[in-house]
Amino acid sequence: MSLMNAARKILLALAVPVLLVAGWWLATAGSASFFWPPLGQILTAFADTWFSARFVTDVLPSLGRLLAGYLGAVVLGVALGTAIGSSRTLRGLLEPVLEFFRAIPSPVLVPILMLFAGIGDGMKILVIVSGCVWPVLLNTVEGVRALDEVLGDTARSYRMRRHSRLIHLVLPGAGPQIAAGARQALSIGIILMVISEMFAASNGLGFTIIQFQRSFAIPQMWSGIILLGLVGIVLSMAFRAVEARLLRWYTGLRTAQREG
């Protein structure tokens, strides 16, 4: 029964993608347009382009920068968010400023960051951090602020020390909110990874796609875009797996509350 269910789920999940690909295939099958090459041609280009040295020279560096920037942003966001969320004074001081910085679209920071961080990996990682940190930070602040009072009183009455309150109460309690922020940050991170490579770069996915476009290697360009989509899917699946593991208690609690 559960096997049937699983099979059904997979079928449902795959139905629309399969239809879209089939539609694309049929619509472009006999295409003579230079800009809309047949899907078959794009897929051939995909294999030739990415199952090659390019994977090491372009895909891996991109992913490395994404990972470094994203994890940096999560750590920074959670650390700052916990501090700000725990202190009413800090919140009062910083909240207006945070709203301002959050409202600035990170891509406009690229030219500025280039001025003092150069055009190397450091700049690109900084761009990713500068965009990803906000949803994590703001959600952490909210999560920490909304911690249950009774739980806080319990921790105090058992004289839990600061750092163990942080580990056992604040971080797990804010966990669901932190995860929500981290999920938003992931898609922002992928966008910024590509954008940061379009300005000044010598490798990376964004750089390669722009190169293909400028040299009229249209099927290759399309294959790069498909690859970006696939990267997005894989990363979001990985994120969900980690989240499901870390927040298993939360899912259980929610289910129990719904049924109760």
Added chain:
Amino acid sequence: MTADPTGAPARPRSATTAMLDVRGLQKIYEGRGRSVEAVRDLTFTVAAGELVCIVGPSGAGKTTLLRCIAGLLDTTAGEVVLEGERVTGPPPGMAVVFQEYGRSLFPWMTVRQNVELPLKEKKVPKDRRRRLVQDSLEAVGLADAQDAHPWQLSGGMQQRVAIARAVAYEPHLLLMDEPFAAVDAQTRADLEDLVRSLWQRLGVTVLFVTHDIDESVYLGQRVIVLSNSPTVVLEDVPIDLPAERDQLTTRSLPRFAELRSHVYELIQLAKSGHRPA
């Protein structure tokens, strides 16, 4: 603790030693442009090993009083002295069982981890910690639920976990803030008996806050009746019922009915705004 599972020497238990001394306690909440006097002047003593109930009409500042004793709230005037030490923050020899069991257990921890965490904080050695967790969960009848998460348990069972956690902590004073207000009547009777038996076995001092008159008379050796807010002590009623109590016989004793009526009258007086001269 007297019934120390490891056989450590029992704490001397004498009715003349004050475990808890509340003197002239006053609490005024300062709001924007107006202040509310919740508690005016409370003075009472709880001897070591006593089980005292505090009962009052709703809004009598029972929770305020309890939070002041627990060191979770600053007092405006007066003082709370626990075992000779003035309370300025949560004291080491005290454990609190809150009314909102669902919100006082850590949902990301298992039952065992919940009970064990305060012991880790107290730096109890591992072997002894295991023993205390095991014993206290057995005492509340939840030895089999150690690996469950709190939200997998019923309300009454969750409150049992909170009680086990408090008991494992080996407090000298156990504060209970309307702990059974949110459980059904049958579970409530079981939990009342659990509190009585734990108190008798462990020799811990218990201060039990409730709004339920029957519960206060059934449980306590004394019932302190509070006035309405701003709160003072209306009367300190000694409960001269036999030490062995059970839901059926104790509650049908004529003396139980008398005491219950007396406390009931006091509460009615308190509601109508009566204050001691």
